[in-house]
Amino acid sequence: MQRKVSAARPPIGRSGAPAPLPFAAPDRRGTAVAWKGMMAQDPKITPTQVKAPHGARVMEIHWADGHRGVLPHEILRGYCPCANCQGHGGTINFVPGGNLDLREIEQVGNYALQFTWGDRHDSGIYTFRYLRSLCQCDECKPQFQPPHSK
Ligand SMILES: [Zn+2]
Numbered sequence: 001m002q003r004k005v006s007a008a009r010p011p012i013g014r015s016g017a018p019a020p021l022p023f024a025a026p027d028r029r030g031t032a033v034a035w036k037g038m039m040a041q042d043p044k045i046t047p048t049q050v051k052a053p054h055g056a057r058v059m060e061i062h063w064a065d066g067h068r069g070v071l072p073h074e075i076l077r078g079y080c081p082c083a084n085c086q087g088h089g090g091t092i093n094f095v096p097g098g099n100l101d102l103r104e105i106e107q108v109g110n111y112a113l114q115f116t117w118g119d120r121h122d123s124g125i126y127t128f129r130y131l132r133s134l135c136q137c138d139e140c141k142p143q144f145q146p147p148h149s150k
Pocket residue numbers: 080081082083084085086121123124
């Protein structure tokens with residue numbers, strides 16, 4: 001039995017002009033150190049790939065447990081967790097009307113992503129756990145509940 005193993009190949013940048021993604025896969029450099037003390041290693045909140053083609057309106061996140069997350073920009077922006085969008089209360093509300101052009105994605109530590117939107121709004125830090133909770137794939141969408149907290 002032969003199985004093709006292609007996991008070593010970098011998954012990003014094969015087609016078109018993908019958004020600049022410093023974050024392509026859970027990197028090997030210093031994993032043990034970087035993950036120390038974090039919620040870590042739970043495959044449900046460990047992304048292996050983030051796809052956000054330029055001009056697209058949906059981001060795809062592949063998780064280490066094999067789940068393919070679907071995150072429409074509308075949801076990402078509407079649930080931006082920053083204090084400007086959400087105030088300082090404990091609950092998260094959907095805030096419609098923001099710019100949905102995703103300019104940049106940056107990884108924050110080893111636990112979150114930060115997005116820069118077309119209107120330069122960039123103060124939202126989306127933890128992997130939070131991103132997972134926003135998933136709108138066919139499997140998650142029917143059970144989707146707006147998150148209670150960040
Ligand atoms: Zn915000």
